[in-house]
Amino acid sequence: MTVEAAGRPLVAIDRDRLAARLEHEVQAFRESHPRSLELSERSRTSLLFGVPMSWMARWAGGFPVFVEEAKGTRIVDVDGHEYVDLCLGDTGAMAGHAPEPVVQALAAQAARGSTAMLPTEDAALVGEELARRFGLPYWQFALTATDANRFALRLAREVTGRGKVLVFDWCYHGSVDEALAGMEAGIVGPRAGNVGPPIHPALTTKVVQFNDLDGLERALLAEDVACVLAEPALTNIGIVLPDDGFHDALRELTRSTGTLLAIDETHTLSAGPGGCTEAWGLDPDLVTVGKAIGGGMPAAAFGVSAELAERIMERTHADYEDTGGIGGTLAGNALSLAAVRATLEHVLTDEAFARTIPLAERFSADVVEAIEGAALPWHVTQLGCRAEYRFRPTPPRTGAEAAATIDDELDRYLHVHALNRGILLTPFHNMALMSPATTLADVEAHSEAFAQAVQDLVG
Numbered sequence: 001m002t003v004e005a006a007g008r009p010l011v012a013i014d015r016d017r018l019a020a021r022l023e024h025e026v027q028a029f030r031e032s033h034p035r036s037l038e039l040s041e042r043s044r045t046s047l048l049f050g051v052p053m054s055w056m057a058r059w060a061g062g063f064p065v066f067v068e069e070a071k072g073t074r075i076v077d078v079d080g081h082e083y084v085d086l087c088l089g090d091t092g093a094m095a096g097h098a099p100e101p102v103v104q105a106l107a108a109q110a111a112r113g114s115t116a117m118l119p120t121e122d123a124a125l126v127g128e129e130l131a132r133r134f135g136l137p138y139w140q141f142a143l144t145a146t147d148a149n150r151f152a153l154r155l156a157r158e159v160t161g162r163g164k165v166l167v168f169d170w171c172y173h174g175s176v177d178e179a180l181a182g183m184e185a186g187i188v189g190p191r192a193g194n195v196g197p198p199i200h201p202a203l204t205t206k207v208v209q210f211n212d213l214d215g216l217e218r219a220l221l222a223e224d225v226a227c228v229l230a231e232p233a234l235t236n237i238g239i240v241l242p243d244d245g246f247h248d249a250l251r252e253l254t255r256s257t258g259t260l261l262a263i264d265e266t267h268t269l270s271a272g273p274g275g276c277t278e279a280w281g282l283d284p285d286l287v288t289v290g291k292a293i294g295g296g297m298p299a300a301a302f303g304v305s306a307e308l309a310e311r312i313m314e315r316t317h318a319d320y321e322d323t324g325g326i327g328g329t330l331a332g333n334a335l336s337l338a339a340v341r342a343t344l345e346h347v348l349t350d351e352a353f354a355r356t357i358p359l360a361e362r363f364s365a366d367v368v369e370a371i372e373g374a375a376l377p378w379h380v381t382q383l384g385c386r387a388e389y390r391f392r393p394t395p396p397r398t399g400a401e402a403a404a405t406i407d408d409e410l411d412r413y414l415h416v417h418a419l420n421r422g423i424l425l426t427p428f429h430n431m432a433l434m435s436p437a438t439t440l441a442d443v444e445a446h447s448e449a450f451a452q453a454v455q456d457l458v459g
């Protein structure tokens with residue numbers, strides 16, 4: 001959805017006012033979260049960066065709220081504040097927090113043993129369900145989407161005998177070395193801030209702008225790319241949707257150049273039960289998916305087409321079974337597969353998406369109304385049960401266009417303003433996700449808080 005200026009000039013942000021409003025909100029946050037502040041200060045003595053994982057330091061209030069309890073869409077923090085959670089563990093909790101079928105499956109499986117280096121019946125059932133949803137017949141499991149992507153790239157290199165990988169500029173596929181590449185003036189380099197890149201990514205990676213079919217063709221014509229690793233729509237630099245015909249052309253170009261196509265559905269599972277692969281009729285060689293499928297438990301999967309499975313099996317010298325590079329002792333463990341089965345069978349079902357996608361539509365419509373009301377040059381993009389607002393008037397076509405409008409101060413203001421009004425948004429985006437537990441009242445709570453944030457900003 002795009003903001004129409006409606007005959008009025010679009011309003012520029014008054015930076016002094018923004019800075020003052022941000023300071024006011026951060027101060028209010030600090031004062032109203034004494035217990036979280038205390039735990040945060042204590043954590044600094046034993047945790048690097050003062051948090052269990054460094055990115056948790058990124059929450060907008062200067063320290064994260066410490067969680068007492070999370071259930072459905074509600075999080076209660078250690079200061080007793082209750083939040084409507086639209087971050088949902090940035091997709092890890094897209095099934096809602098502690099969904100009952102998953103809680104029960106976990107309790108039952110934990111009592112029967114969590115990991116045994118042996119399969120359980122759940123593995124076969126989950127494989128069948130993933131095949132039904134995504135249309136690829138054969139599946140393997142990992143614990144994170146990062147690992148699923150790493151394994152997909154290894155398999156692609158193994159069967160094609162090619163060394164390179166192609167990704168789209170401003171993609172994110174987890175901490176996969178090859179995908180932490182960027183492009184500056186057409187030159188591939190380490191993504192800004194890349195921590196200790198193992199080798200220069202130009203040696204492993206080609207980078208093309210999303211929706212740039214000419215660039216894609218040029219990059220693939222050399223026939224040295226094993227695999228294009230792509231989200232069907234970029235989701236980690238705001239949402240960047242594909243142009244009409246982009247995916248057909250991507251598939252055609254990959255096929256004609258002998259390049260494999262891996263579609264990462266980790267975030268775009270928001271589009272429906274089988275992600276964009278099912279919703280848009282895509283036909284990839286590999287699909288990777290993580291986060292949400294475990295209903296909060298670490299779990300990920302990668303699927304391969306029948307043809308690729310044959311090529312994988314033909315490579316009899318490849319050590320798929322021991323120390324060949326694809327593995328993980330706890331991958332496919334009984335506990336995470338029990339959680340995946342319960343999530344797919346009972347929580348992230350076809351019916352659930354039929355309710356969550358309209359909620360994201362409503363979320364987007366309300367945000368557009370507030371943006372238009374204030375004549376701000378912002379827009380909202382929705383992808384299934386996920387929606388995101390960004391600070392440019394029209395949707396970007398490439399990651400670079402989306403990145404050009406990053407505004408950290410504005411992001412921070414909107415996030416801490418929302419936090420102070422009982423709304424959690426994902427810390428790296430202005431992203432909201434609807435779970436099967438999300439209600440219209442939750443969406444309206446955000447709409448009201450967002451309208452107020454806009455009002456406070458523009459006066």
Ligand SMILES: Cc1ncc(COP(=O)(O)O)c(C=O)c1O
Nearest residue numbers: 144145146172173174264266267
């Ligand atoms: C599209 C996509 N793929 C993979 C990942 C990696 O997931 P994880 O951090 O669970 O390994 C992410 C994480 O944000 C992601 O957005």
